[in-house]
Amino acid sequence: MDLGIKGKTALVLGASQGLGEAIARKLAEEGADLVLAARNEEALQANAQNLSREFGTKATAVSVDLSDPAAVATFAARVRNEFQPDMHVANAGGPPPSVSTGVAPEVWQKSAQMLLFSIIQVIEAAAEPMKAKGWGRILAIGSSGVIQPIPNLAVSNTIRGAVAGFCKTLSAEVAGSGITVNMILPGKIDTARVGQLDTARAGREGKTLEQVRSEIAASLPIKRYGKPEEFAAVAAFLLSEPAGYVTGQMTRVDGGMIRSI
Ligand SMILES: NC(=O)c1ccc[n+]([C@@H]2O[C@H](COP(=O)([O-])OP(=O)(O)OC[C@H]3O[C@@H](n4cnc5c(N)ncnc54)[C@H](OP(=O)(O)O)[C@@H]3O)[C@@H](O)[C@H]2O)c1
Incomplete structure (x- = not known):
């Protein structure tokens, strides 16, 4: 299947390793240009160089700490004015494991800044040029914990639910502009x-x-x-042209881990 994204630009957060890196690779294979972001500049540069060499795509590495509001404000301005992505993968690190009570306020704050407030700010920045173009794909990486809270991952379970609320609300607001907004929920990748x-x-x-x-x-x-490339294949479809009628959805890639219908 032709994903119809050759020559389009994807902004992938959390692209230095793991799921973000795997999605970036899959999109490069499909001919998309890339802006790769995370904190580890060395890893991002290496990924960008490898993808450019292997697939002939344009790949730019940008270091940003999503838990730093000032850095995110600067980054969001670049997303809006400079990168102007057609596709955006909203992704960041996972919060530390813990039960629900006794979590230090700083942990709640830092995790919410990284996984919720910064994610919202960058999605908003990415959505603006998409509206002007009348085409866009936004995909937020969540967790199976959004549907079936995972024991001892209280901070993640809590904050990702808020991201789900944001994405669903936004999806209805921008659907008429040719923009889809979805979440993808990994289980054990x-x-x-x-x-x-x-x-x-x-x-x-x-x-x-x-x-x-x-x-x-x-x-x-x-x-x-699951293998990261199995996850990335589903993500790439949700970011593709043929997935244009899929929006406001949460897609599980979990090997059946979530037990509910
Ligand atoms: N793998 C799974 O099965 C699974 C299941 C449920 C949920 N998830 C969630 O899905 C997301 C991606 O998972 P993963 O397995 O790929 O995790 P990972 O291997 O830990 O990768 C996380 C990525 O986020 C970046 N990151 C971390 N903190 C950041 C910060 N403050 N600012 C900017 N970038 C930051 C990391 O790069 P730098 O260190 O270079 O910044 C890295 O590229 C995570 O939130 C994870 O909790 C994953």
Whole structure:
């Protein structure tokens, strides 16, 4: 299937590793130009160079800390005036694991700044030039926890629900301008973030990492972790031309992990 995104520009946040990096790679393979953002400039530059070399696309690396409001204001202005993406992947790091109570106010604040307020600010900046062009795709990476809260990930469960409310509201407001707004919900896709969470769980439960990983895999209907490229393929479709009639949706890529209909 032709995704119809050759020559279009995608702004991918969290593109230095993990799911963001995998989506950037898939979009480059489909001929899109890229603006890759995260904090680690060295990793971003390496990814940009590799993608340009392998796929002949234009890839720019931009370092930004999404938990820093001043840096995000500058970045958002560049998104609106300079990058003017056709597609935007709203993504950032995951908050630290914890139960719901006893979380330090600074953790709530920093996580909400990164995962909610900055995400909103950048989405808004990206949506403006999309409106002028009459075409755009916005895709926010959430978590299975939006639908089925994950034990010991209270901060993530809480903040991502707010992102879902924002995306659904925005989707109706911009649908008439040719812009779709969707969320994609990973379950257990094998990335560094999932490795960190599994390691923390192994420590809490006095088990080895291998034990924890095989228990988790056995608990999933599909009996294995997902691959970043499997996740990226679904994301690329949601960002594509043929997905133009899909908006305001949350798409699960979780191997059946969420048990509800
Ligand atoms: N993998 C899964 O199955 C899964 C499941 C549920 C939810 N999620 C969520 O989906 C998102 C992506 O997951 P992942 O597995 O790809 O995680 P990851 O491997 O930890 O990657 C996170 C990305 O976000 C960037 N980032 C972190 N903090 C940032 C900050 N303050 N400012 C700017 N960029 C920042 C990181 O780059 P730098 O360090 O260079 O900034 C990295 O590129 C995370 O929010 C994660 O919690 C993932």
